[in-house]
Amino acid sequence: MSLILIVDDSSDNRMRAKLALKNEGYKFIEAEDGIEALDKAIKYIPNIILLNFRR
Template sequence: MNINNPVKGKILIADDDDDNRILLSILMQSEGWEVIEAQDGQEALEKAIEQQPNIILLDNRMPKLTGTKVYEKLCEQGMKFPVVLLTAYADIEELADSLGICYYLNKPYDLSHLMDIINKFADQSV
């Protein structure tokens, strides 16, 4: 974490792609976030319930549970977290809309655009 930045909150990064997850983790830590990582959908679900993050970056195509399944299961339990759905597949807009997820990005995505979305969530929670 950057010592010049106060901790902004917890962010869960759920992605089965190690390189992408690690890159995002380093970026978020440098921006002042406490990072929680998950390598598959089941781990993401468990950590979201256990850790109660402020924001979830959720890859859709993961082993065990897809990102959308994780989101649906959280909603079934009455748990609402700000979510950014990420995927390399083109069907993301329709999928996100059907679930009521407002923010989604296709991979590869512009990191500055992702940070704008995350900062918008952070500003809303202040």
């Protein structure tokens, strides 16, 4: 299963993305800003990075 890094400064947008991905069975990690995202991308090497999720 793919690991997805969700990056958005809005906790509401991150929550929406997490719910959508969880319902589809994806694994995910999240970051609030670019610096945190870069650190997590290096550490976890996600398959996909989702930036500024909007629904």
